[in-house]
Amino acid sequence: MSGQLIYVMGPSGAGKDSLLSFAREKIPGEPVVFAHRYITRAAGEGENHVALTQEEFAARSALGLFALEWSSHALRYGIGIELDAWLARGCTVVVNGSRAHLAQALARYPRAAVVHVDAAPDILEARLGARARETPGQVAARLARRATFTLPQGVSLTVIDNSGALEEAGHAFVEVVRRAATRR
Secondary structure (H helix, E strand, O other), X not given: OOOEEEEEEOOOOOOHHHHHHHXXXXXXXXXXXXXXXXXXXXXXXXXXXEEOOHHHHHHHHHXXXXXXXXXXXXXXXXXXXXXXXXXXXXXXXXXXXXXXXXHHHHHHOOOOEEEEEEOOHHHHHHHHHHHOOOOHHHHHHHHHOOOOOOOOOOOOEEEEEOOOOHHHHHHHHHHHHHHHHHOO
């Protein structure tokens, strides 16, 4: 039996972590796993991840312990190889990925369903500013960078606008996850 990968991506500030958290609360007990990310950033700040030092990340990477990995904004991100075991057991697995590394994810998981989460530019700016992780100049540079992605023919894409109430976008995302889980 083979599970379904749901690859969630979108610009910083679009609310991907909020949608993942919302869905986690709404679908307990279903055959859905939300993969945590390994990131070379301290834990906290509203994101569910495992914090690693640069050295720890490099060592895990050298050992082949990441199914997916990428670098962005001076940080390294990884999804552990446990992802493959979950998929092999028939689970629907949700990952918070990167638009810039979509091609690598699809090369390894060609049946992945892709979810692009976005929000209006003024909403993105307000959310990034509220996080206070970056200077206003860094926020402006992040907003100016619109990572492009191309979707190969036959790959499922769902676009979710998370500019408004979390519940509205959250329910749309939960529906995507439930639909994937029932297709296993």
